[in-house]
Amino acid sequence: MEKKTVYIETYGCQMNVADTEIVLSVLHKAGYTPTSELEGATLAFMNTCAIRENAEEKVWNRLEHWRGFKKRNPDAVVGVLGCMAEHLRKDIIKSSMSIVDLVVGPDEYRKLPTLVDATRATAESGIAVKLSRTETYDDIMPFRAEGISAFISVMRGCDKFCTFCVVPYTRGRERSRSLTSIADECKQLEQQGFREITLLGQNVNSYDDEGKDFSDLLAACARAVPNVRIRYTTSHPQDFDQKLIDTMASHDNICKYIHLPIQSGSDRILKLMNRTYTRDHYMGIIEKIKLAMPNAAMSTDIIVGFCTETLDDHEMTKSVMREVEYEGAYMFNYSPRPNTKAYDTLADDVSLEEKSRRLNEIIVLQNEISARKNLIEVGGEHTILVEGRSKRNEIEWKGRTDTNKTVIFPRLDAEVGEYRRICVTRATSATLFGQLMDQKESKTIMPHSDRGEVIYDALPHVGSAVSIDRQNHAFELPVINS
Ligand code: 5AD
Numbered sequence: 001m002e003k004k005t006v007y008i009e010t011y012g013c014q015m016n017v018a019d020t021e022i023v024l025s026v027l028h029k030a031g032y033t034p035t036s037e038l039e040g041a042t043l044a045f046m047n048t049c050a051i052r053e054n055a056e057e058k059v060w061n062r063l064e065h066w067r068g069f070k071k072r073n074p075d076a077v078v079g080v081l082g083c084m085a086e087h088l089r090k091d092i093i094k095s096s097m098s099i100v101d102l103v104v105g106p107d108e109y110r111k112l113p114t115l116v117d118a119t120r121a122t123a124e125s126g127i128a129v130k131l132s133r134t135e136t137y138d139d140i141m142p143f144r145a146e147g148i149s150a151f152i153s154v155m156r157g158c159d160k161f162c163t164f165c166v167v168p169y170t171r172g173r174e175r176s177r178s179l180t181s182i183a184d185e186c187k188q189l190e191q192q193g194f195r196e197i198t199l200l201g202q203n204v205n206s207y208d209d210e211g212k213d214f215s216d217l218l219a220a221c222a223r224a225v226p227n228v229r230i231r232y233t234t235s236h237p238q239d240f241d242q243k244l245i246d247t248m249a250s251h252d253n254i255c256k257y258i259h260l261p262i263q264s265g266s267d268r269i270l271k272l273m274n275r276t277y278t279r280d281h282y283m284g285i286i287e288k289i290k291l292a293m294p295n296a297a298m299s300t301d302i303i304v305g306f307c308t309e310t311l312d313d314h315e316m317t318k319s320v321m322r323e324v325e326y327e328g329a330y331m332f333n334y335s336p337r338p339n340t341k342a343y344d345t346l347a348d349d350v351s352l353e354e355k356s357r358r359l360n361e362i363i364v365l366q367n368e369i370s371a372r373k374n375l376i377e378v379g380g381e382h383t384i385l386v387e388g389r390s391k392r393n394e395i396e397w398k399g400r401t402d403t404n405k406t407v408i409f410p411r412l413d414a415e416v417g418e419y420r421r422i423c424v425t426r427a428t429s430a431t432l433f434g435q436l437m438d439q440k441e442s443k444t445i446m447p448h449s450d451r452g453e454v455i456y457d458a459l460p461h462v463g464s465a466v467s468i469d470r471q472n473h474a475f476e477l478p479v480i481n482s
């Protein structure tokens with residue numbers, strides 16, 4: 001019998017990468033084997049992102065590109081999954097003129113095998129985009145590629161309703177997986193050889209499993225796998241509390257890296273964005289973080305050119321960047337999204353040209369901050385998790401610091417998945433370079449904590465919601481950032 005295969009291209013954030021692993025798991029159970037080759041695939045899916053207009057454009061362009069594939073493989077089922085599916089529903093089937101057979105939203109992945117069968121049997125398009133108040137896929141073990149780094153999605157949806165953001169509409173209401181099943185999954189991942197786990201949620205601070213909050217979950221995971229690094233993303237400044245700071249500070253294997261989106265440094269704009277905190281409140285959190293974890297690295301998200309943003313507002317954003325001295329920032333032009341409150345009630349009155357000018361200004365500023373902070377790194381030490389070959393050549397390898405920085409170093413005896421001590425010898429504004437300090441002693445047990453050393457990292461991330469590197473994975477499906 002002919003082998004049934006599934007090819008998925010993943011766009012957008014880590015949540016989508018985690019969702020793709022759920023989809024692969026559901027389809028694997030139904031007899032489909034994942035493939036990294038589009039040509040010849042039985043199912044060809046795109047897991048899409050709707051956060052900004054350019055994310056959607058990429059998908060439309062790619063669908064155009066798939067027209068030839070569909071012609072050559074008329075029996076293949078082409079599907080659009082994820083946030084665009086939810087957002088655009090029938091438009092996708094109409095506007096791409098029949099090459100899309102299936103449109104399936106993020107809460108309907110269990111139905112995929114049935115939907116695929118129905119589409120193949122009737123040659124009719126299928127749509128399933130209902131959002132659920134309960135679906136967490138808690139019982140589905142994601143189909144993960146081999147590697148050292150894994151994602152666990154711990155909660156889904158978002159109830160914050162920032163006025164610019166489409167996520168509450170594409171991913172629906174907040175709901176959490178159970179603490180025990182997540183801690184158990186951490187243990188299984190450790191047994192499978194994973195050395196780093198990232199807990200994911202649109203707004204992890206809203207995690208709630210019958211009264212157990214995100215700090216309880218983080219502590220439970222850190223205790224379940226003491227020799228595995230735990231990271232998490234993303235936090236909302238309104239709910240970021242002292243308990244979470246204390247939990248992070250008291251576990252060596254919880255990475256001292258915090259992504260805390262500020263969006264704007266102007267209280268007036270924050271109010272229009274419905275961010276529900278002030279600049280002062282945000283700076284208060286930063287102070288508490290720096291008090292408890294002086295060497296913690298911080299990154300943020302910033303939107304420029306939001307409705308009515310003046311040059312004064314923009315200057316306030318720049319001043320907050322200088323004050324916090326982020327290690328890295330994800331910076332974006334405001335992109336009006338249909339259905340959101342800002343789209344419906346506020347004028348998108350900063351021209352594209354002016355948005356781009358402001359964006360460029362904050363990119364330059366962030367690069368200056370990064371370069372300055374990276375210089376201080378030289379001579380300092382880190383524990384890195386060895387990730388494998390760098391892109392440049394076979395001799396140079398790369399690893400990641402607790403503070404989420406990439407360090408390039410001569411390989412010597414390093415192996416993928418080891419924690420090793422490294423001394424920083426050189427730095428650019430984007431990368432650290434170093435030398436291994438130890439020879440084969442640390443292996444798979446994490447050496448002592450990085451706390452108490454000079455650690456300043458910087459990684460400017462520009463216009464990209466996430467940087468995902470799956471180089472070490474034996475089986476690899478494409479991930480396209482937006
Ligand atoms: N335009 C620009 N950036 C946006 N983000 C979310 N919605 C928009 C939008 N409409 C950014 C925010 C958020 C990150 C994931 O994407 O900065 O924190």
Ligand code: SF4
Nearest residue numbers: 158160161162165167
């Ligand atoms: Fe969007 Fe705001 Fe929710 Fe983040 S917190 S996903 S920006 S609505």
